Amino acid sequence: xxxxxxxxxxxxxxxxxxxxxxxxxxxxxxxxxxxxxxxxxxxxxxxxxxxxxxxxxxxxxxxxxxxxxxxxxxxxxxxxxxx
Numbered sequence: 001x002x003x004x005x006x007x008x009x010x011x012x013x014x015x016x017x018x019x020x021x022x023x024x025x026x027x028x029x030x031x032x033x034x035x036x037x038x039x040x041x042x043x044x045x046x047x048x049x050x051x052x053x054x055x056x057x058x059x060x061x062x063x064x065x066x067x068x069x070x071x072x073x074x075x076x077x078x079x080x081x082x083x
Contacts, residue, residue, distance in 0.1 A: 010045065011057070011073035013080050019045045023077040030072070038062030039076060 013019045021043045026034060038061040039045070046060040056067040068076075 007077040007079060009074045010059070010068070010076040010078065011070050013045075013047045015047050015049060017047050018081040018083075019047065019078050020081050021045060021076060021078040025075045025077065026072070034072070034076075037064065037066055039066075044081065045078075 007022055010019055010021070021039060021041050023041060024031060024034060024039060043061060048058040048060055048065060050057045051067075056069045057073065058065050058067045059073075060066075
């Protein structure tokens with residue numbers, strides 16, 4: 001079974017939800033930067049708020065608030081955690 005059928009993009013999580021990262025499909029320097037910021041498999045991300053136009057979206061990870069654009073958050077896969 002293909003794991004991507006079960007997982008969703010971080011961008012698909014709704015405001016206020018918590019998201020468990022399973023996989024990061026980003027390459028190069030951007031991947032290193034996101035990993036350094038705490039976007040690693042097993043991390044729990046909280047979706048905080050969207051900008052007025054909906055992009056970027058702010059996330060809380062490892063006690064820090066980080067804004068990601070849709071093209072970046074669509075490459076982070078995981079599952080919404082139950083409340």
